[in-house]
Amino acid sequence: MKNFRYLEHVVTLKLDDFICIGCGRCLEVCPHQVFAANGEKVRLADRDACMECGACALNCPVRAITVDAGVGCASGLINEWLQVHNLRKVSSGGCCA
Amino acid sequence: MDYIVPPGLYAVGHPASSDPVVVTANYKMSYDAVRQSLCGRNVWLLVLETYGINVWCAAGKGTFGTGELVRRVKATRLADIVSHRRLLLPILGAPGVAAHEVARRCGFSVSYATIRAADLPEYLDNGMVTSPEMRQLTFTLYERLILIPVELVLAVKMIAMVGAVILLVMTLLGGMTAGILGFCAFVGASFSGIVLGPLLLPWLPGRSFAVKGAIAGILWSVLFYLLAGGSSWNGAVSAALFLTLPAVSSFYTLNFTGCSPYTSRSGVKRELHFGLPAMAAAVVVGIILLLVGRYLL
Secondary structure, three states, X not given: OXXXXXXXXXXXXXXXXXXXXXXXXXXXXXXXXXXXXXXXXXXXXXXXXXXXXXXXHHHOOOOOEEOOOOOOOHHHHHHHHHHHOOOOOOOOOOOOO | OOOEOOOEEEEEOOOOXXXXXEEEEOEHHHHHHHHXXXXXXXXXXXXEOOOOOOHHHHHHHOOOOHHHHHHHHHHOOHHHHOOOOEEEEOHHHOOOOOHHHXXXXXXXXXXXXXXXXXXXXXXXXXXXXXXXXXXOOOOOHHXXXXXXXXXXXXXXXXXXXXXXXXXXXXXXXXXXXXXXXXXXXXXXXXXXXXXXXXXXXXOOOXXXXXXXXXXXXXXXXXXXXXXXXXXXXXXHHHHHHHHHHHHHHHXXXXXXXXXXXXXXXXXXXXXXXXXXXXXXXXXXXXXXXXXXXXXXX
């Protein structure tokens, strides 16, 4: 994404080269151009640009991609933490609405 | 006001059985954006039940998802209405939809078309091929600006409550002037974090939102120091100002991660892990310094 980079070396995205069939679905769904074609397979071209939305993993027909998907939202994570520690009643679920 | 459009199949223009099917959420603004961009064309519009939530947030929650898409295709008997078997989905809907599952369960193939509804006409004219620009997220000054009013409204209650406590306590301990100064300093720091941090986002140094917010807070601290006649304060009070105000701004700019389209869950977790204790420490040390400066120096 132009002009914006988030923290390095934190994302949980993993691609299993062995399982990948190179269908290219992940290239289609990723809004941050994390993947690139690599012959018959796909490679992680820009792993740190990943925002862990989980679109690639969900759309991978052979489950070659794993990622701890979720929303990168501070108040959502704080609410989640408060709920886990029973400091707040369970609401509709963290972030936004 | 009602922001929900009933889910189902809609016609834009006079679509025939061979015309494309565009899928969207039943948030009125999403629906209107798609409809307006397709104005003058003949297209089917399949609206999913996302309970009035936009595509991106609904996909994250799974309501804009495989199950609802398959259910809606069947409920509208889409297979009897159109002659092709292709659905055009917004790219930001992909976190909720497994394309291969949709194909398996209802026979329709999924094409992730564009990020923005405004690019749909070009996509359709382009032989339904997504260009790199249609896949490119942006976060322009204007896109950030329009998010800020909502952030302000969400924060105003908390700011008013904490501000009132500061006003009361500082007035009791140091007189009316101190109370008003403390109140203004805090409110300004909150605004710096909510308005200045997000607006200056790409230009503030560092990658961490907490750091960017702290820097916005330092800018405010300098301005406040100059405006409020900080040169007459003792060192402890000045140090307290430069510790507490950036901490407040930092917290609010860190909150803006929820509005940004590029922060990861793991990254925000890390920021919270290091940021929240640092902010709390800065506030506690700042308060101690303020008391020291008031009573011991």
